[in-house]
Amino acid sequence: MILIAGAGPTGLTLAIDLARRGVPHRLVDPGHPSGSRGKGLQPRTLEVLDDLGVIDAVGAAGAPYPPLRAYAGTDVVWEGRMHEPVPPTPAVPYPNVLMVPQWRTERILRDRLAALGGRVDTAGLASFTQDDDGVTAVLTDGTTVRAAYLVGCDGGRSTVRKTLGVPFLGETRDEERMLIGDVQTPDLDRDHWHMWADLETRTPGVGLCPLPGTSDFQFTAPLAPGDDPDLTLATYQRHLAAGSGRDDIRLTGLGWASVYRVNIRMAERFRTGRVLLAGDAAHVHSPAGGQGLNTGVQDAYNLGWKLAAVLSGASPSLLDTYEEERLPVAAGVLGISTALYQKAAEGQADAYKRGEETQQLLLAYPDSPLSSGPSGGTRAPNAPLADGTTLFDAFRGPHFALLAFNTPAPACGPSVRTVQITANPEAEAAYDITGPTLVLVRPDGYRAHTGDPASTTTYLTRLNLR
Template sequence: MDTRVLIAGAGPTGLTLAIDLARRGVDLRIVDAAAAPLTGSRGDGLQPRTLEVFDDLGVLDEVLESGMLPAPMRAYVGGRYVGERRMAEVVEPTPDVPHPNGWAVPQWRTEEVLRGRLRELGVEVERGVALLGFQQDPEGVTATLSTGEVRAAHLVGADGGRSTVRKAAGIAFVGETRETHRMLVADVAVTGLDHDFGHWFGDADDPGRGIVLMPLAGTDAYQCAVPLPDGVEPATTLAALQSVLEQCSGRSDLRMHDLTWCTVWRPNIRLARRFRQGRVFLAGDAAHVHPPTGGQGLNTGVQDAHNLGWKLADGSDELLDSYEAERLPVAASVLGLSTELLRRHVDGHPDAHRRGPETDQLHISYRGGPLAHDDRPEPGRVRAGDRAPDSPLRDAHGARVRLFDLFRGPHWTHLAFDAEPPATAPGVHAHRISSAPTGTSLVDAEGAFREVYDVSPGTHVLVRPDGHIARITR
């Protein structure tokens, strides 16, 4: 084989997968047809669960430094200030959820951080290299690239909604693309606005028509969104956007400048029939495309990659089969959520822009899946298949330790509560967690572990490399 895993597409999904494989020492290549990284803020909302994935991958600090809490929105109708609101309430961290709030980072910056981490691991994205097609057989995949043929054990299509991999595999992409409710989205600087806030200017005669400007972290620019009425072709010049801003705000002192990116968004709601076909896998937008409502698309793709990486590294059919079994139902559910939020927006529901726990992706679970085993006669609140919560502990010297510190890395983690952990295989880190100090054990000094995990003494918890619980047993 020329390589073990070939990844087509170097967006957030492909980069997350490449990082996870590279840190495991898996031989890989990641190619992208674009000659240069894409610009634009695009998917600029990171959900709490994605922040936890980035913690595991070692990029969280840089991502946090590059972003901010989603800004509060100041709303105006006919130029008159009508109030301020947040898309979601700011929530304080808890022992089990250290990052409870979404984080706003322009997508170009998220990808830049991920590429930097991948480079640290010795892998570079191969730019301007297009996947043209492939053939697979029981032993591997022969892919035709614009630079020649390559042989790989597995091929992953992370190449977006128009995925060449999905089309070449003949996998149906079921759903619809609506030409109604189109939106012009652009990155542009605006003089005269407070960059600490988002701004919505509604038309006096039709408040549903207007312009939204959300500040982009680390820049003086805003992501600008303008609805496009049916039959109206987009005018993407600064002058046209300036005209809309003046008309809706009633202000002539606001000046747009430095338009760096612009696109027309249409509701695109589709789900692949399969996420795996033999040695070929789909992830991210290649497998599911979402309306932007709820900020689920990029985040779901990152979790696809985090689920798939350790399974590809292992290579067993049982684990590879579990990728589709676990992720396809999740994608279908998240797609349903995004679509419902879009409907509420189109219908003008007064709380259409409000967000709650349903969008944070912390409650995604693989309960009942092929890898989830809970042997207790009376399972607690946290069960096999669930995300493994965080919790504070103390080491033998009294220093504070987080469970997420123990989970971080490519290994499995065995937690034994008031019990001796068994001998473990290589790649499994075992820890005894005691309710009181006992030698070298980690101590649940605040009782948080027992409460959060809802376990009793003698309980064993096995945590997968992707931070979900594989087994809970007495």
């Protein structure tokens, strides 16, 4: 059994992945308001959500990011887009970031978990110990749980990480705080992200972003040093008036409310014995670039199939590849979000722009011991197949996929789905195939191995996939 502490997007993703594999697990969380918080779902995360069976629900709940509109008082002084929309292609069916309030993403994931027979237990993790055979945890309701592994998905203040004594390296910028919350107003249109800023320094000020599928706006405003506000509607109204110079925008409701401090930190390691860290428990980001939630979801997506394989008899050393793959990715993504935040803090003219570096489609594991052959460890793109389906259709589910380009496939075990591809120029171009070739795609959508039948058979044998 796997014990998962924390039912945010990371913990829910991991629980869904384990549930669809039939892996016993327990997901515990005492409950916490998430509000709109991490509202941007990047293209690579949308591909993960497609595989998990929730892309339609997410698409219905979300919308493209609205254009930015900057004001000086009541005057519109600038308009622009954070993301330039691009059309989908066969290889990249979800090329644009989607705005979905985090609470809606979590609700969709909870519903999917429930459909798979899972649930969230409303208890927290109080303490745990581990030995060579497993983890013994005590929950806040007094229950004792015995698990083969514990995964800490319990946020930046992680009980799991603190109990392990894993250093959380980086910085907390207490002088850079932000009032944030979900508010309502009838006095602004919902077609723009409304912002007021210091035009001379280009320093961000008050912002009101309409949240799709709701009547809410996400409110943000910088806080002065020493300002420790009460989280009341009157406080938000006061900061809006001070930051915009306007008294004609009425706030009529306040839901989730918080003070955000800029944290830029990463755990020194992601695994200690039978305990692993994922999501904000392993790395916390500035909000710039919308990387935090997305990186956590993909931590879980990387880890789920490996935990399942180890419980089914694979070598426990497979779990070492979780840290080997995800720690460098988290460090790189942390650098991207920090650089974007710094550009905004410095008032650089293009600080609002977001490019392919934030989409997470280019993330790869080329140095992983699981990566073999040309393009090993890179994302496996989509492509149309002759029967009218796509490769993403073939990938969807908990299995490996063996793509046999213009050559017979070797015999494989039940955890591998073989896809025969003959005379398909579009698929061959997507995978840079020039002759008879076999490509093994991991359950998390990355290329594990590319080669001929002999080398592929050797690789399949190595991973016990025959």
